[in-house]
Amino acid sequence: MEFKIHFSARAHTYTKEEEDAVLEAMRNANPLTQGQNLHEFEAKLCRYIGGRHAFGVCNATAALELAAQLCCFDKGDEVVIPSHTFTSSAYPFAKSGARIVWADIDPHKRVVTAQTIADKVTSKTKAVVVAHLYGYGADMAEIMEMAKRHNFLVIEDAAQALGVEVEGKMAGAYGDFGVLSFHSHKNISTLGEGGALMVRDKELAALVPGLRHNGHCSFLAKRNDYWIPAMGNVDFPQINGRVFWPNNYCIGEVECALGLKLLDRINVINQKKRERAIRFIDALADFPELEFHRVPSSRHNYHLLAAKLTNGKRDEFIRRMAGDKKIQCVVQYYPLNRYPLYQTAGFGDADCPNADNFFDNMVSFPFHHSLLDSDLDYILQSTQDVLKELRA
Amino acid sequence: MEFKIHFSARAHTYTKEEEDAVLEAMRNANPLTQGQNLHEFEAKLCRYIGGRHAFGVCNATAALELAAQLCCFDKGDEVVIPSHTFTSSAYPFAKSGARIVWADIDPHKRVVTAQTIADKVTSKTKAVVVAHLYGYGADMAEIMEMAKRHNFLVIEDAAQALGVEVEGKMAGAYGDFGVLSFHSHKNISTLGEGGALMVRDKELAALVPGLRHNGHCSFLAKRNDYWIPAMGNVDFPQINGRVFWPNNYCIGEVECALGLKLLDRINVINQKKRERAIRFIDALADFPELEFHRVPSSRHNYHLLAAKLTNGKRDEFIRRMAGDKKIQCVVQYYPLNRYPLYQTAGFGDADCPNADNFFDNMVSFPFHHSLLDSDLDYILQSTQDVLKELRA
Numbered sequence: 001m002e003f004k005i006h007f008s009a010r011a012h013t014y015t016k017e018e019e020d021a022v023l024e025a026m027r028n029a030n031p032l033t034q035g036q037n038l039h040e041f042e043a044k045l046c047r048y049i050g051g052r053h054a055f056g057v058c059n060a061t062a063a064l065e066l067a068a069q070l071c072c073f074d075k076g077d078e079v080v081i082p083s084h085t086f087t088s089s090a091y092p093f094a095k096s097g098a099r100i101v102w103a104d105i106d107p108h109k110r111v112v113t114a115q116t117i118a119d120k121v122t123s124k125t126k127a128v129v130v131a132h133l134y135g136y137g138a139d140m141a142e143i144m145e146m147a148k149r150h151n152f153l154v155i156e157d158a159a160q161a162l163g164v165e166v167e168g169k170m171a172g173a174y175g176d177f178g179v180l181s182f183h184s185h186k187n188i189s190t191l192g193e194g195g196a197l198m199v200r201d202k203e204l205a206a207l208v209p210g211l212r213h214n215g216h217c218s219f220l221a222k223r224n225d226y227w228i229p230a231m232g233n234v235d236f237p238q239i240n241g242r243v244f245w246p247n248n249y250c251i252g253e254v255e256c257a258l259g260l261k262l263l264d265r266i267n268v269i270n271q272k273k274r275e276r277a278i279r280f281i282d283a284l285a286d287f288p289e290l291e292f293h294r295v296p297s298s299r300h301n302y303h304l305l306a307a308k309l310t311n312g313k314r315d316e317f318i319r320r321m322a323g324d325k326k327i328q329c330v331v332q333y334y335p336l337n338r339y340p341l342y343q344t345a346g347f348g349d350a351d352c353p354n355a356d357n358f359f360d361n362m363v364s365f366p367f368h369h370s371l372l373d374s375d376l377d378y379i380l381q382s383t384q385d386v387l388k389e390l391r392a
Numbered sequence: 393m394e395f396k397i398h399f400s401a402r403a404h405t406y407t408k409e410e411e412d413a414v415l416e417a418m419r420n421a422n423p424l425t426q427g428q429n430l431h432e433f434e435a436k437l438c439r440y441i442g443g444r445h446a447f448g449v450c451n452a453t454a455a456l457e458l459a460a461q462l463c464c465f466d467k468g469d470e471v472v473i474p475s476h477t478f479t480s481s482a483y484p485f486a487k488s489g490a491r492i493v494w495a496d497i498d499p500h501k502r503v504v505t506a507q508t509i510a511d512k513v514t515s516k517t518k519a520v521v522v523a524h525l526y527g528y529g530a531d532m533a534e535i536m537e538m539a540k541r542h543n544f545l546v547i548e549d550a551a552q553a554l555g556v557e558v559e560g561k562m563a564g565a566y567g568d569f570g571v572l573s574f575h576s577h578k579n580i581s582t583l584g585e586g587g588a589l590m591v592r593d594k595e596l597a598a599l600v601p602g603l604r605h606n607g608h609c610s611f612l613a614k615r616n617d618y619w620i621p622a623m624g625n626v627d628f629p630q631i632n633g634r635v636f637w638p639n640n641y642c643i644g645e646v647e648c649a650l651g652l653k654l655l656d657r658i659n660v661i662n663q664k665k666r667e668r669a670i671r672f673i674d675a676l677a678d679f680p681e682l683e684f685h686r687v688p689s690s691r692h693n694y695h696l697l698a699a700k701l702t703n704g705k706r707d708e709f710i711r712r713m714a715g716d717k718k719i720q721c722v723v724q725y726y727p728l729n730r731y732p733l734y735q736t737a738g739f740g741d742a743d744c745p746n747a748d749n750f751f752d753n754m755v756s757f758p759f760h761h762s763l764l765d766s767d768l769d770y771i772l773q774s775t776q777d778v779l780k781e782l783r784a
Contacts, residue, residue: 001618014418022414026406030762032576032584058450058585061606061640087606087626088640095637184424184644191583192424192644193450214453214479215733226393227710230726234479234733243736245487248453248480252576252584318619334622341607341626344635370422 004326005375009368011189012269018261022191025257034213037256044263045180045196048163050173052198053205056256057212060159060181060195061088062249066211067155067177067197068096069244070204077126080152082112083335084355085131089157090336094345098126102337102350110134110293110306110358114142121146127153132161132171133333135187135273135303136295140166140174155179159195160303162187163266176200182255185368187269187303188262190255207237207244215246269369270301276376277302277367283380287387305367306332313390314361320389325382332364396718397767401760403581404661410653414583417649426605429648436655437572437588440555442565444590445597448648449604452551452573452587453480454641458603459547459569459589460488461636462596469518472544474504475727476747477523481549482728486737490518494729494742502526502685502698502750506534513538519545524553524563525725527579527665527695528687532558532566547571551587552695554579555658568592574647577760579661579695580654582647599629599636607638661761662693668768669694669759675772679779697759698724705782706753712781717774724756 014022029035038056045054057063071079071093079093083102094100104116111133121128128147130138140156147154158164158172159181165171172178178198182190199205210217215234236243274296281292289311293300309317314331321327336342337350365379406414421427430448437446449455463471463485471485475494486492496508503525513520520539522530532548539546550556550564551573557563564570570590574582591597602609607626628635666688673684681703685692701709706723713719728734729742757771 008423010422010424019415019418022418023411026411026414026583029584030402031400032402032581059640059642065639087608091607091638189424191418191646192421193642215483216479225707225711226714227721227723228707229730231722231724234726234728234731236733236736246483246733247457248451250451250585254583315617315620319617322618329619330623331619332623334626336626338621339626341628341638344628 001322002326003322003328005328005366005371005379007328007330007364007366008185009370010184011186012369018258021257021261022254025254029253029257032254033250033252035253037253037260038251041256041259044260048263049170049178049198052173052200053202053208055197055199055208055212056251056259057195057197057249058251059183059193060179061092062247063179063195063197064088064157065092065247066208066249067179068092069211070177070207071096071098071127071153072242073098073126076124078122078124079127079129080117080120080125081129082131082133082355083337083350083352084110084333084359085133085157085336086159086333087336087339087341089129089131091341093127093129094347100342100347102347102352104352104354105358107354107358108293109136109138111136111138113139114146117143118146121150121152125150125152127155129155129157130175131157132164134306135160135164135301136293137161137164137166137171137299140169140171144174160186161301163270164301165298172198182259187273187301188266190251190259190262194251194255194259203239207239210235210237211244211246212249213246214248270298273302274300277305280305280376280380284383287384290383290387302367304332304364306362306364308358308361309363310361311390314363317386317390318363320386321382325386327366327379327382329363329365331359331362333359335359393714394718395714395720397720397758397763397771399720399722399756399758400577401762402576403578404761410650413649413653414646417646421645421649424646425642425644427645429645429652430643433648433651436652437590440655441562441570441590444565444592445594445600447589447591447600447604448643448651449587449589449641450643451585452571452575453484454639455571455587455589456480456547456549457484457639458600458641459571460484461603462569462599463488463490463519463545464634465490465518468516470514470516471519471521472509472512472517473521474523474525474747475729475742475744476502476725476751477525477549477728478551478725479728479731479733481521481523483733485519485521486739492734492739494739494744496744496746497750499746499750500685501528501530503528503530505531506538509535510538513542513544517542517544519547521547521549522567523549524556526698527552527556527693528685529553529556529558529563529691532561536566552578553693555662556693557690564590574651579665579693580658582643582651582654586643586647586651595631599631602627602629603636603638604641605638606640662690665694666692669697672697672768672772676775679776682775682779694759696724696756698754698756700750700753701755702753703782706755709778709782710755712778713774717778719758719771719774721755721757723751723754725751727751
């Protein structure tokens, strides 16, 4: 099908200053990976998110893989994960040996809450993944309170929620681990791929450099000759007698140099997306059959613009938007338990009626950075037209 | 210690045309990952290396992890790996369940040969890793002949050997899998990180896109509506009833756009390194106690410039080069079985006297792209000075 307006596009264009940062790093960064820009980017992420250890990695899935390793799952341990999220929020935890238990979403907030998590927590729950999906920050204070009571780890998947504030604190700053993404589609992107892992615990944080970079580490003994017995050491990152296979999840210096610049304007980018979203939502106030999640504050960065159709005509709506208006609306996020991967892995069952109901009635509008105001007006007008037709 | 000449530095500077390719992709690539540049880069790699399926990935370790997964190891399977190589050539195979058996190197070629591999092949050998270390292409024809006879898979680790020709065919084109690296230190670098996996078998190649990108795949059934049952599918890549956990090893479009340009001059870069190496080696012809591997052909790209000291005074040589001349020579590659990681994993034993002997007597000279001719002259003069002192 030919579309006038596609769903997907890049996050944003780059400014002259950002292009210059890339050229400067191309010309002068030495080495081109694991250098000064990485350290500065990580320090700036710590300042921006607040207070912990930050590690730049090649993508957000890598950050989730690291978090999953560091959860130290034993046989029988359970991890509670929203069924309504992107697959990378889930599969690394099963790969690391945990049994996935799916949590439902709140029907209005479209993310998990302390209540929907509580419904799935057992004595076997070792960890809970909270995805700030669509760019909305979940109720972290309550969830962390429950984590303390029940002694489980919390992984905040803030891949879609960079710069989102939840009750005075950034998304990604609450959990034992916080995951950030700078992928092509996200509100800022380090050349298409990139991510970061925030770690609260100092001892766990000390394992990440080795886990990220092939198990490279220093020799502990003081050495008189820098090359004896070898230049560097290679060992298993380990804690409490448990050893971890290392990985290579490094991110390059050019990406980090760019990330440093992008952090200066993430708030502006988020603010613009939020204003556009609220304008769009309010312009459709006369169509209550299209339910948005309206949050006119920094708690939502509107990475995505999703709505639920309450008239039971979601498929016909998308069909007409696509066929008549040439606008590519999509559906997100297929309840993970319905995918063959999770069914084959033994996680095909979920008792998540809100997630199922939301997915089966939801529509996600094109909402990328490069949409012109006139594009948005066209989507808005088309939405009104089609909703009116569907009322008839 | 303060050095006048450091061992490590970037691979090369970027030309104006390469900078422009990066800017062009920053401005216009859409999306910024998994797009047209990736496809073109992979096609060009296939043409350059010769004839197979190529997959761009975030780094060469990721390519080795994919190759290790696709070896389909069962309990008890052995993989023969040189003890004298970089750790990434080895740990992914142990992580994927194989038992590592260390192969020795040939004392003159400093890589494995059909003979040193044959010494370690048993009925349990499922795969053999051949590392074209330092940039020298191993005897692939003989090794492939043996692989056919003994029915084992061959993984060519050509991370250091892009553009190296072995008897009329490129390093990386012989094995069942070929691994390329575009890391900061390599002869060409896609902004510091990057790699590729070459795959010979069509059925195995078909698994790589899903393995590389979170298990994303298409729905097999023809669909009337592009969003039903969901936008895309997620499943285990699988073959012969074996399923593989997916990963996220994607490389961005900007890196691929740059890689496309760099492939146009890899032969020129390699030729320049080779000429410099041969000049350096020949200028030391009067010092037979310093044994180089002199290969004045495209079989060696001199990614690194390594020599063996036969006078038993290697440590004193490095000490004087560092202390008196402020030149940072190093030692490479610590026999992997000596590292704590491999000892802990149960692979601490190796019967590889050549590798041990070479490591214990070798020196690797600074040989990066940004060394000036005057730097090389200084290293040369200093080497002559120190060798003369050591004779006294």
